[in-house]
Structures are given as structure tokens and as C-alpha cells.
Amino acid sequence: MRTNPDAVGAWPARVTGYSRGWYHQFANYVGSTCTFLGAVEDKGKTMNGAIYKVADIESTKKREVGYTAIALKSHEIEMLDGGGAFEVGKGANVYIFVSNPESISKTKAPTAECPMVQSYVDICINGCLEIDAIYRAAKGSFTQEFISSTTGWNANWVNDRIYPRRSLFTLPIASEIDRALKEGNVLHYVQLHDLR
Template sequence: MNDYMIGYGSLLSDYSRRTYSGIETVARPVLASGWRRGWTVRYGDEAATYAGVRPSAGPSLHAALVPTAITPELRHRERGYVFTEVDPARVHPDGEDRSALPVGRYWIVVNREQVRADDAHPIPQTYVDTCLTGCLETGGEARARDFVTATELWDAPWINDRDSPSPLYPRRAPANADERATIDRILADCGVLRYRRPG
């Protein structure tokens, strides 16, 4: 049976999937019920906080369904999480293609613990850019806005490391000037950009 990841962070980005995990398959936008995204994950070897999920009966999680084998490389990439099987009935097509989703095993990565960002482990803008360029690829500005509004804890420490010689996020997808401007406009329109601090 084929395996599919429900990607809700950096796996939203085609560049990130291909470059850092060798995943060449095409992702499809989906909504997964029962989960809420927030800035709540960190790795012991990285001074940053990333997106995680917690069980929630609230709004559905905007994500991408990624066909991929569960490889050792993917498990290392997602080492701060537990691979958790999801009932495919709780995952639904989103975007223009409303055809049935493929049959297989669906997986989501769930935090080992819920840890809010702090000054020693801020949210990196390079990670936010990676997530939001992925949203722009799969569903345009509307999907990027959905990501922002449905994600918790933007008011935690958050650093603009875009132009840093040593960005906090080592697996970033490059965002050009136009993409950066679009992302910042969306963050401002959604009322969260005020929390970001200079790098």
C-alpha cells in the first residue's frame, strides 16, 4: 500500500521536498480535520522553533498530501516528531481539484512535546518563507492567508533572518524579492507581522 504524508510546514514547499528529502512527487492541497498548527516544535540541535500540530476540534488544517516512501532521510528530517497514521476519511481535497484522494496509508508528524518559541529558540522567518512559498505554489495568496490565520502563537519570539549570513533555518527554500513582498503583505494583512523582530 502506498504512503502519503500530510505536510503542513516545510513539506508544503516543492523546493524543500526535492532539495532536502529527494521527494520528486507532486503534492496536492488538502484539508485535514482534527489538528491545529502552532509554533511549538524544536530540535535539540537547532536554535529555532518550527510548526507542529495538536489535536483540535477547531478549523481544519490546511496541508499538502505528499506521495512518498517513509525513508530514513524523511524520518531524520522530521526527527522532532512522531509519525502518526491518520484515517483517510478525515482528509479532504482542497483547491480546484475535487476528485477523490488516492487510497493508501496517510501519515502526519505530531510533536513529541508542545514547546512555545522563546528568545533562545525563535521562529525563523526563513522557515515561515519556506512554508508560505509552498502555500503560494499550491493555492495562491488565499491559501497562504489560510496558513497564517489558522496557525497559533505568532506572538512568540520571531526573527527576520532572511539576510543573515547564518540563517536559523538550515533547510530553507529561497524566496525572491517579489515572494518576500507578497509574504510580508499577507502577514501584515493578517495582523501578525507586528510581532516579527529584525534579525
């Protein structure tokens, strides 16, 4: 919710028919030199994430450049908050934002020219850890499911934290994030050098 100021509340969920990976790049945008998470339709696959209300969906759609909003059906959504089945209410929509084909890296993974950056990984994993802390039904598994169901983890990953050797001062839960990434067997990919 830190990345969407219009978001109100968040609930853990799993969607069927989609997969997520480190392959969303903005090749046509000057100054965008990193890889972001993307999602694609992928029959038979599942991925977890958060459902949240937004005050203005049109603003959210404009902000999500390079992605297309697709309305999900109730049967594609499994709630992970312990509350049971999910029903999309009459007149309501639940959207997933999928990567536009032109925004997907040719390699379907981060590259040396467009690496993953630790600051974005931190935002994603911090959100997962918040869900683990709030929802006992998801506790302990949401973060690891996020890591294991995300493709594209590789060595094209740059640590851009402000002070990498003193990250606890700039990101209080950096050690929790690193622990989750280590448990997910992906931390060894990050390039642990200072970019200054």
C-alpha cells in the same frame, strides 16, 4: 517540496482533528535554537496543508526528527484543489507528522531563546503562495487560512534573511510573503533587525 527532496507533486488539503502552531523545539539537540511548526491532535480543529507523494517514506520519517507519522483516514481529509472527495487508496497511506510531546515548547509558543526565524517562515509561506498560484480553487485563501489557523505568532520572531534591507535580491518573492503576513495581521511581530 523544497524541504523534502523525495516529494513528488503537491495538492492542497485540509485535515480535521489536528491543529498547527509555532511550538516545535529541539530542546535536546545542541545548536538548534529556533522554533518550528508543529502539529498536534486537537478534536474539532482543522488545518490546511499539502499532500505530496514521496519516493521513500522511511527516509522522510527519519528526517522528521521529533515528529511521529500518523496515518490519516479518508474522512479526515478534505481536498482543496477542486477535485472532490479524497479516498486513501488500498495499500496506500497518507501521513500527518505530529510533534512528539517532548518537542513541544512548555509555553506552546516561540521564546526569546528559541524564536521563529524569518527564513523558515519564508519557506512555509512561499509554499502556500505556490499553492495559491497553481490551484484556482484554493487561490487567495490557502495562504491566509494557513496563517490564521497557525497559533503561536508572537514577537519572538527574528528576521534572519541574509540582507534584510535588500531581501528582494536574495528572495525574489519576499514582498509577496510580507504582504501575505501583513494581511494575516502577524507581520508586526517580526523583529526587523539585522543579525550580522
